[in-house]
Amino acid sequence: TGDAKHQAVYVDVGDSSSVEKLFARVRSGCPLPVSIVVNSAGILRSSKLVECTDEFFDDVIRVNLRGTFLVTRAAAREMCTAGQTLPEGGGAIVNVASILGKTGWPNLAAYTASKGGVIALTKTAAQEL
Template identity: 70%
Template sequence: VFDDIIRVNLKGTFLVIREASRYILQSGQPMPEGGAAIVNVASIFGKSGQENAAAYCASKGGIVALTKSAAQELAPHGIRCNAVLPGWTETPMTVTAPGEMRAEAIASTPLKRTAQPREIAEAIKFLCLPNASSFITGAALEVTGGWRM
């Protein structure tokens, strides 16, 4: 299971970065003002860890490190690379979590709620907008409501 999670989450992200950057560079289109953007999705667990989730946490932490390395490599080409680190978000994956786990997460979140998927999408959109984020690269943007800070 460990290898499968690493393969999907970490290697999958590596392959997307590789292919996206190749496509951007080989498109023949002029680089837009503010550069192009690649945004990866990691998780706050990539920074904090979680009991019984070593593979998941390692894969998401790896995405953060991979994002920072890619940001350094791609910056000279005008490509910004960042990651979003969602916290507890209302998704099909979290809806199956035990009620006490959800209640504990909400209680320990300063904003006292979970994120909605659109809030994660808005953070990703922000990092893609060159007029808003043209000087942001290598960042790991936590979208957690303060959970696990």
């Protein structure tokens, strides 16, 4: 609205098609290229390691790690394509992780694994981009 230069939208970050549709929507509806993306979607669920089901683990990984990967990849592609028009030839991708991704925590195996993955993904993206 008005002179706003940002937009919040709902997207299933764990679904590649949904993320691609989001960036297509942004491309078609915004006169400026994507210059900043904040990956803050996440879920925290508690379960003892020995009671953690495959589905439980996969749900947390799907949102927290896969979602961060999919949005980071799509944003990086957009920013690389638009590099000629972005200030300094680039943009910013901010990934929200947790100190628990480095330290671990009882009853949070899926969450801590996902956030540890986000930390590693962010370091790799910083080196590549």
